[in-house]
């Protein structure tokens with residue numbers, strides 16, 4: 013009887029695996045033990061027509077949006093997996109507000125696939141660090157985790173790029189900025205983030221990619237860029253799950 017117990021346990025685990033782990037997180041069809049099935053994967057990771065600088069969705073005939081013709085961003089290029097709409101918005105809400113961390117894993121995997129679709133291995137190898145946008149300490153305590161960090165950890169591991177996690181602090185929640193005077197906005201942007209001296213030597217002259225879940229006005233990433241450029245960082249790009257010009261949470 014003793015030797016049958018491991019056998020029964022093994023069979024039991026296989027049945028459980030078949031019932032749950034092999035289901036696509038989105039459509040519940042068989043996923044061959046991956047988080048989502050290949051059909052959902054193909055739908056979610058696609059080339060998109062967007063501004064070549066800031067990633068805003070555009071019609072196919074334009075290369076840049078009106079804002080980027082006026083050079084309003086401090087980063088060189090933003091790449092987004094998609095626009096803020098279903099199903100991306102649903103996946104982000106499940107991560108941030110329902111605290112289902114498995115969706116962070118999934119979004120990290122999808123963002124990585126999208127990066128590998130749009131950038132060559134040579135371009136990716138030029139990047140020195142990935143930096144998830146730090147959360148304000150109050151928000152971090154309230155939520156219990158930083159969603160950008162969860163996404164960035166997956167991408168950093170898959171692409172073998174070191175992560176910057178400590179020594180950059182957030183003092184001000186930069187968004188929303190609506191309703192603030194221009195003076196207060198500029199002050200917020202300048203003082204939103206700070207970098208400890210020990211890190212300044214490490215990142216001077218480097219190429220950093222900021223990772224965020226949703227970029228809307230760009231206020232937060234631009235204020236982080238402001239601090240990084242002042243510390244001597246040479247080039248900054250942004251990778252995010254969703255890019256949108258609208259603050260409406262559908």
Ligand SMILES: [Zn+2]
Pocket residue numbers: 036037038039040041048049050051052053
């Ligand atoms: Zn599916």
Ligand SMILES: [Zn+2]
Pocket residue numbers: 063064065066067068076077078079080
């Ligand atoms: Zn643009």
